Amino acid sequence: MRAVELEPWALGVRLRDRPEGVVRHVVEEGSVADGSSVDELDIGEETWISLVVREGRLVPVRGSTRLREGDEVLLLTGDDDERCAGLFTARQG
Numbered sequence: 152m153r154a155v156e157l158e159p160w161a162l163g164v165r166l167r168d169r170p171e172g173v174v175r176h177v178v179e180e181g182s183v184a185d186g187s188s189v190d191e192l193d194i195g196e197e198t199w200i201s202l203v204v205r206e207g208r209l210v211p212v213r214g215s216t217r218l219r220e221g222d223e224v225l226l227l228t229g230d231d232d233e234r235c236a237g238l239f240t241a242r243q244g
Contacts, residue, residue, distance in 0.1 A: 158207065172226075172227055173226070174225070174228060174236075175225050175226075176223075176224045176226065176235070177221065177222070177223055177224070177239065178218050178219060178220055178222040178224060178239050179220065179239060179240050180241060181241040182240055182241050182242065183237070183239075183242070184222075184224070184238045184239045185219065185220050186217060186218070186219070188214065188216060188217050188218075189212060189213065189214050189215070190214035192218075193234070194226070194228075194234075194235050194238070195234065197228060197229035198226055198227065198228035198235060199227055199228075200212050200224055200225070200226055201226065201227050202223075202225040203216065203218065203222050203223070203224055203225075204222065205219065205221070205222050205223075206221070
C-alpha cells in the first residue's frame with residue numbers, strides 16, 4: 152500500500168462514442184511549441200487548442216498564451232493531426 156497525495160480537482164468526461172478529432176499532446180523540450188505562443192503555431196484553420204494544463208493547473212488559452220515544456224495540450228481538429236504532432240515533439244538534429 153502506498154500513500155497518495157489527493158488532488159483537489161479532477162476533470163473527466165464520459166462520452167457515448169469516441170470523439171473524432173480530439174488529440175492530446177505534451178510539449179517536449181526543443182519542440183516548435185516550446186516557448187511559442189498559440190498564435191505562432193501553424194495548426195491550421197480547422198484546429199484549435201481547447202485546453203492547456205501546466206503543472207496540474209488549467210491555463211487560459213489565448214493567442215498570446217506561451218506554451219512550455221511539459222504542458223499538456225488538448226486539440227480539437229478537423230484536419231489530419233500529423234502536422235500538429237510535429238509541433239509538440241523535439242526537433243531532431
